[in-house]
Amino acid sequence: MARVAWIMGGAVVGANLFLEGCTRRTTKNVEGLFEPATVDFIGDVADTILPPTDSPGAKEAGVGAFIPVMVKDCYTDEQQKVFVDGLGKLEDASKAKFGRQFQELAAEERTELLNGIDKEAKEHQKNRENGEPDHYFHLFKQLTLLGFFTSELGATKALRYVQVPGKYVGDYPYKKGDKAWAT
Numbered sequence: 059m060a061r062v063a064w065i066m067g068g069a070v071v072g073a074n075l076f077l078e079g080c081t082r083r084t085t086k087n088v089e090g091l092f093e094p095a096t097v098d099f100i101g102d103v104a105d106t107i108l109p110p111t112d113s114p115g116a117k118e119a120g121v122g123a124f125i126p127v128m129v130k131d132c133y134t135d136e137q138q139k140v141f142v143d144g145l146g147k148l149e150d151a152s153k154a155k156f157g158r159q160f161q162e163l164a165a166e167e168r169t170e171l172l173n174g175i176d177k178e179a180k181e182h183q184k185n186r187e188n189g190e191p192d193h194y195f196h197l198f199k200q201l202t203l204l205g206f207f208t209s210e211l212g213a214t215k216a217l218r219y220v221q222v223p224g225k226y227v228g229d230y231p232y233k234k235g236d237k238a239w240a241t
Contacts, residue, residue, distance in 0.1 A: 091126065099145070101123070103168075104116035106172050107199060107202045114212075119209040119212050120209055121206050125198070128201055128205070133197075140197065144194020148194075151171060151175060155174075179193035179195035217238050218238070218239050
């Protein structure tokens with residue numbers, strides 16, 4: 059996996075999922091693992107990670123609905139537990155820091171909270187022992203990026219998109235500041 063990331067020039071978001079695929083039956087029914095209110099909460103967290111700018115944000119791209127399906131269909135029971143327990147930890151951190159639930163926070167407070175959790179996640183990932191599960195926020199960020207950039211809005215509004223099939227141009231000119239390609 060590290061070689062694939064190195065060859066592609068950096069970290070591969072959701073690389074295991076990309077290379078191995080889902081091993082569970084697919085479903086859009088996430089009941090039992092996620093309640094409808096939790097799906098909305100997940101969308102708000104994802105939108106804080108990738109807020110709307112000159113392109114749509116993660117929530118508008120449907121990432122809040124995408125993440126629960128991916129967790130239920132593609133994650134192991136252990137990874138599901140880490141993710142679901144992590145949502146509770148995120149709420150606990152919000153209440154401890156601001157005295158309110160995450161969805162009641164202002165945008166700046168949400169960003170501040172998630173920046174702190176992100177530092178914690180990076181430290182965990184750096185120091186975790188072999189076999190120790192990923193930090194829940196690490197999983198959350200991977201799914202947010204995967205969901206956003208594979209959505210229609212992410213691929214067509216945040217990235218450059220040319221409908222395929224088409225003529226292959228291997229040396230297409232690139233100017234500094236151009237968007238990356240979705241196709």
